[in-house]
Amino acid sequence: MQKVVSLFSGLGGLDLGLEAAGWDCVYATDIDPRAVESLEANRGRRLADGRRFMGDAQIEVGDVRALRGEDVLSKSGQRRGAITLLAGGPPCQSWSSAGHQLGFDDPRGQLIKDYLRIASELDCRYLLFENVRGLITARGPDGVPGSALAWLREQLFARGWQTHVELFNAADYGVAQRRVRVVLVGYRTGDLPRLPEPTHDKREEDGRRPWVSLGACIGALSPLSDEEIIRPTGKLALDLEGIKPGSGVKSPGKSEATRPGGHWGYKQGAFVADPALPGRTVTANPQQDWVRDPRHGLRRLTPRECAALQSFPTDWIITGRRVDQYRLIGNAVPPRLAEAVGATLLASCEGEDRKVTWAAPTPLPERLQSAIDYTRREERRNGPSRREAPAKRRVLVRA
Numbered sequence: 001m002q003k004v005v006s007l008f009s010g011l012g013g014l015d016l017g018l019e020a021a022g023w024d025c026v027y028a029t030d031i032d033p034r035a036v037e038s039l040e041a042n043r044g045r046r047l048a049d050g051r052r053f054m055g056d057a058q059i060e061v062g063d064v065r066a067l068r069g070e071d072v073l074s075k076s077g078q079r080r081g082a083i084t085l086l087a088g089g090p091p092c093q094s095w096s097s098a099g100h101q102l103g104f105d106d107p108r109g110q111l112i113k114d115y116l117r118i119a120s121e122l123d124c125r126y127l128l129f130e131n132v133r134g135l136i137t138a139r140g141p142d143g144v145p146g147s148a149l150a151w152l153r154e155q156l157f158a159r160g161w162q163t164h165v166e167l168f169n170a171a172d173y174g175v176a177q178r179r180v181r182v183v184l185v186g187y188r189t190g191d192l193p194r195l196p197e198p199t200h201d202k203r204e205e206d207g208r209r210p211w212v213s214l215g216a217c218i219g220a221l222s223p224l225s226d227e228e229i230i231r232p233t234g235k236l237a238l239d240l241e242g243i244k245p246g247s248g249v250k251s252p253g254k255s256e257a258t259r260p261g262g263h264w265g266y267k268q269g270a271f272v273a274d275p276a277l278p279g280r281t282v283t284a285n286p287q288q289d290w291v292r293d294p295r296h297g298l299r300r301l302t303p304r305e306c307a308a309l310q311s312f313p314t315d316w317i318i319t320g321r322r323v324d325q326y327r328l329i330g331n332a333v334p335p336r337l338a339e340a341v342g343a344t345l346l347a348s349c350e351g352e353d354r355k356v357t358w359a360a361p362t363p364l365p366e367r368l369q370s371a372i373d374y375t376r377r378e379e380r381r382n383g384p385s386r387r388e389a390p391a392k393r394r395v396l397v398r399a
Contacts, residue, residue, distance in 0.1 A: 009029060018087060086128070251265050272292065
């Protein structure tokens with residue numbers, strides 16, 4: 001059975017999906033004690049093939065900056081080169097559009113370097129790296145959009161891994177959530193990976209099944225208790241009163257050179273979900289979307305519902321306070337998406353080698369390179385005015 005080591009394990013979404021696909025996790029770690037508590041609480045759950053989740057895996061609280069490959073090998077009872085897959089995505093906040101996008105200037109952005117170091121120390125055949133869509137256009141040390149991903153791929157290439165990068169929408173794989181994430185697979189010569197084809201589609205084209213809606217997903221759960229219900233209060237309640245499902249309270253527009261009317265969006269925590277569609281991306285904070293519940297009225301999505309939207313089993317144990325639960329759920333990889341990726345990677349391991357040779361990292365898929373090119377053009381057009389606007393606001397405040 002092919003072995004996997006899991007870094008930044010969190011709530012175990014990636015681990016659960018990989019093990020459901022047939023992988024055997026031998027070591028898992030996270031710096032968050034609540035995450036490790038949750039992993040331990042779910043250890044031993046029976047998988048479809050009769051195996052137990054995490055089986056005899058070593059699970060521990062740890063900081064990857066202090067972790068050494070030889071320690072992982074010793075604790076998991078493996079030798080260097082015997083672990084087929086290193087899986088995990090460093091914290092996404094430094095690249096996320098929901099954060100400040102500080103990239104490598106954020107200490108969390110530097111954790112990518114520890115991922116690279118541990119990958120080399122373990123000498124795994126495959127790497128599986130998951131992160132937010134913002135990593136595609138993220139700026140590296142040179143400040144150029146797209147250079148962070150280019151740096152990462154070049155670093156992996158120098159260590160002997162070619163890379164394939166794709167964007168996946170979890171809704172296309174049966175998850176009741178429109179969650180778009182970057183998946184990077186590193187592979188050795190002769191190990192060209194297979195990646196999964198979508199099984200679901202908004203338009204039900206090519207024989208694919210329809211997207212799973214938010215309404216269908218949370219409607220299948222057991223009834224909510226009074227303690228789970230959160231209703232809006234004060235000004236937010238008034239603001240949301242007339243909002244239709246699928247819309248929200250707009251934030252003020254930001255003035256830009258090519259957008260005189262401003263570049264607006266929806267205020268965080270002020271969006272009413274459309275139950276006919278998969279949910280929007282579940283975030284790692286308590287400001288989740290609202291739903292108009294026929295029984296309870298306007299209320300916020302609960303942790304239990306958010307876990308279901310991520311495709312966790314309905315009885316998955318999540319320890320900690322409500323704020324801890326939202327954080328763990330929002331940071332997780334949807335298990336159903338992880339299973340789809342894990343199944344095709346496992347097939348790649350066990351199939352015939354497809355020999356390839358390369359002298360440089362392979363080109364990105366055209367649609368990803370197009371996104372980078374667009375971001376660079378947009379930066380040239382709007383970057384100066386976007387940076388100028390906050391400066392003007394600061395002057396007005398001082399005046």
